[in-house]
Amino acid sequence: MTHADTVIDPALEDAAATVPENLPAEDAGARAPGGRQKRFGLRILFVAVIGALMAGALSQFAWFAHTIASAEVPDTANADAIVVLTGGQARVNEAVRLLEEGRANRLLISGVHPGTTRQQLAAVTSSSMPLEEASVDLDRVALNTAGNALETAHWVRKNGFSSLLVVTSAYHLPRAKAELSGALPDVDLIAYPVFSTDLNLDRWYREPTTMRLLMREYVKYIVARLRITVLGVR
Numbered sequence: 001m002t003h004a005d006t007v008i009d010p011a012l013e014d015a016a017a018t019v020p021e022n023l024p025a026e027d028a029g030a031r032a033p034g035g036r037q038k039r040f041g042l043r044i045l046f047v048a049v050i051g052a053l054m055a056g057a058l059s060q061f062a063w064f065a066h067t068i069a070s071a072e073v074p075d076t077a078n079a080d081a082i083v084v085l086t087g088g089q090a091r092v093n094e095a096v097r098l099l100e101e102g103r104a105n106r107l108l109i110s111g112v113h114p115g116t117t118r119q120q121l122a123a124v125t126s127s128s129m130p131l132e133e134a135s136v137d138l139d140r141v142a143l144n145t146a147g148n149a150l151e152t153a154h155w156v157r158k159n160g161f162s163s164l165l166v167v168t169s170a171y172h173l174p175r176a177k178a179e180l181s182g183a184l185p186d187v188d189l190i191a192y193p194v195f196s197t198d199l200n201l202d203r204w205y206r207e208p209t210t211m212r213l214l215m216r217e218y219v220k221y222i223v224a225r226l227r228i229t230v231l232g233v234r
Contacts (some may be wrong), residue, residue, distance in 0.1 A: 024089040086111035149179035163188040
């Protein structure tokens, strides 16, 4: 036996721990029992976090929908002025009725189409009042809810109002109040929901059309809240 035969090959002695030269180190670690357990634990954690976020989002949406479905018309709906956000004839009808009842002395109809006249509005609402400039103002600038809030804020400050009846559809009220609160933090806002006969809010979870509407509105509400919180009113 030669001297070379008596030398133990280190590669043979540590064969169980040797990594083939062509196997990347990260693959070797992944194939080890400890690596597999770590990757499995990370997957479980990822799934748990996603599940918790989804459950939280669904819970918040359910709360949002319940708040809308359980909204009630205030018993004492009196304020310095009324603002109605256009988007349906029923909204304007209700706002004009409140003005006629003396719930406020002045009304702003926000988001009126540039080509719509006062006479046309009066005819559509079947109002007994001619919607005169002394009691009714028309905002023809606002194109969306954020614009409604900005134009309303200018109008409120110009006239020195400290309380405001906010008239709009029930499903639209959370977002409308969020926008108006951001633009008018020192003004008392009184929500006045208008309920559409086409929407079954009490059973929204059984009505696909109503559920889709509420989900879209919820997303818009969250985006509005985030924008106001981070960037302020724009």
